[in-house]
Amino acid sequence: MEKQQLVEEMTKIVGAENVQSKEEELYSYSYDATPGHIYMPDVVVSPGTTEEVSKVLKFANEHKIPVYTRGSGTNLSAGTAPLKGGIVLSMLRFKKIIDVDLENLIAEVEAGVIVQDINDHIAQFGLIYPPDPGTVKTASLGGTIAENSGGLRGLKYGITKNYVQGLEVVLANGDVLHTGGKNVKDVSGYDMTKLFTGSEGTLGVVTKALLKLVPAPEKTKSMVAIFDTIEDAGRAVSGIIAAKIIPATLEILDNATIRTVEDFMHVGLPTDADAILLIEVDGHPTVVEDEADKVMKVLEENNAREVTLARDAKHKEQLWTARRMALPCLAKLRPTTFVEDATVPRSKIPAFLAIVKKAAKDHNVTIGTFGHAGDGNMHPTIVCDLRDEEETKRVHEAMDDIFRGAVELGGTLSGEHGIGLGKLPWMELQHGKEGMEAMRQIKRALDPNLILNPGKLIGEC
């Protein structure tokens, strides 16, 4: 279809003010937070109602035009990059928090709402929506549902899919589905809610969600521990879990990350330390005290050189600086930053960290590693310059070692960022031919013309 005709048809559905097609407008939607994936769409369409989404999809389906659904574009696996052109469907006009049902602890929220805004709104009721990806202040709910985002509280509280109880989804053919509901238990039919959550926009467009809320913890206690060897830090992580404590947060930073943060921030981090652990326990005040004591003991037993307890929220924020600034600081080192999220069973963290270290050495690339030690979800972050072809080749070789290593340890390519385009080459390694074919069959069943985020997650179909 001619671009001009497509623009006219879209204008009929959503109005001229919600259609963008100038080169400079399109450029902003040609990429997301993943390096190396820039593709120009033909048109950006911003529907305001489910009915408009349905009409756009129906038209696109009839004319086999690719549709790339997009929230804030903070994706780290090129999940929203419009690989094959066509329509970018911007969902940011869906920004209503429709209802907070205090009796059933459920919020009904539109897909374009920013995740932090949900938490800001429900704080007045003493409730929280636990999923908190690093991008919580910018990411849209719909994007986090499509990617099944995790975050720093994943260990204790789980990830997005644990909190999505129901969805309004528009299918490729324009059909509007309502899945799940406010019921705590529901086994009626296939679990379509969970199928769409984490499907990266390849099966349908989420317009609305029912979110499970939980009471905010009464108390939290945070601490930071410094280790001379990363092996001791790894043993401390295992020791905490073995002591039957599930901290809300249990994060690790390696030496490369510590040094980089200190270089930029000058906050007094020990640059000779091999690892830092950040731990937060939360819940009932007595339990928090009890668990904090046990954690301290485990840290000492595993040779923590220094342990600092946060005196208050402000002090905690200071202590947490190293973690919060890890990615921004690493990103400043070089023009290009790849944040990976290969995840392994908790017990395999030391083995995985060794694989990352070896990959950095073997291929002469710079990798800082930080992440969610408690749930085995590491972020080996490779900094480089994509314009340097020779270096880029080495970076991909290092990635290959890391992903293959993770899968061999019984791990997964992605703990929270999704597959998108970035990890596609390794999907068959993890899921096998049979697994890929089963997923492609589902894709073809729900989107036979392959218009939804084509080329992603399961590749060509």
Next chain:
Amino acid sequence: MEKQQLVEEMTKIVGAENVQSKEEELYSYSYDATPGHIYMPDVVVSPGTTEEVSKVLKFANEHKIPVYTRGSGTNLSAGTAPLKGGIVLSMLRFKKIIDVDLENLIAEVEAGVIVQDINDHIAQFGLIYPPDPGTVKTASLGGTIAENSGGLRGLKYGITKNYVQGLEVVLANGDVLHTGGKNVKDVSGYDMTKLFTGSEGTLGVVTKALLKLVPAPEKTKSMVAIFDTIEDAGRAVSGIIAAKIIPATLEILDNATIRTVEDFMHVGLPTDADAILLIEVDGHPTVVEDEADKVMKVLEENNAREVTLARDAKHKEQLWTARRMALPCLAKLRPTTFVEDATVPRSKIPAFLAIVKKAAKDHNVTIGTFGHAGDGNMHPTIVCDLRDEEETKRVHEAMDDIFRGAVELGGTLSGEHGIGLGKLPWMELQHGKEGMEAMRQIKRALDPNLILNPGKLIGEC
């Protein structure tokens, strides 16, 4: 295909000792725990390995022979009844607990293991596998995965799907899939684990599962409260949740159930009470004391006539008799027992109980109601005599009122028993034409010859 030929082919795959085809043998597999669904299979096949399952399915798929996978047959929605004859695939030879990984808190268990046996085995490590359907001592793991079973601890601990982290599944074409893994976080590909869990054997045959285990609670405290009106009991339930307490167990019994249990058991239940609540809180000792106090206060505020705290485990078992014997006693009243599990959002429990009461009155049928008040999952239990056609007609009219009422309240047809054949007539009411079609597309994609548990869950395809 001739039955004799089918028996011969199956014998080639699994050996003569694992094939049953005599009339009297087949009869035992012609029904499950659901009244009114008796269908004779042609052959019962008991494979011992995944490879054998694969061969059986491949053969059945090529010859379009229906396959009804079966564990212990405790299903309450005719999920295992062999509606169209063919093969009953008995999975009870899959009875190995393969591994308990204490570092990652994961058990690897074959599909034929009885759920209670898992808990008996892991108790030595201070761990529990929380899903505990009423049939925990007889149900096979595979059956509870197929049905996504719930139980008495569902409110706090969730249901089967919250604990299934990975599966080995054989598809209709004989392909063997391995989904999920030991990773706490995993967003690589569609969530096939959740899709198969609760799919009632219509998408694949589960041979093995990775189960998430959790530390056993340090302490529990149990109590029983008696109410003069069911409305007060309902308000007490809401009050407990509003006080931000999530009990491990929060069960209700109505007057019809109380009277029936007392008639048979003579345990001193107050037959004039309109409702009884059973509550158990568990966790850290201090929290348990604290929560028990708060619960007592809520019970008093809502006019509980009498509250009894269990002195110890034995006393608790006595107090729990009424709940444990509810179904067996109701079942003794009449020849036929339908245990339904329509579930509503927690806040709608009083409205739902009123609907059940009215249905019993309007259609002159006997309904005792008990169930998981905390999560809105009620068990209206209709006793009758299926041989009485006129009564059976009235029973179905009452069911119709109950299911329509539940869906109108934003509820679901099934909280934990599954759809099977029993609730098929109301599926479109809950999911709409679009929802049913989307589910059927998935079924046709993964099982194009429709051999797996045909006729169930989504009906004819």
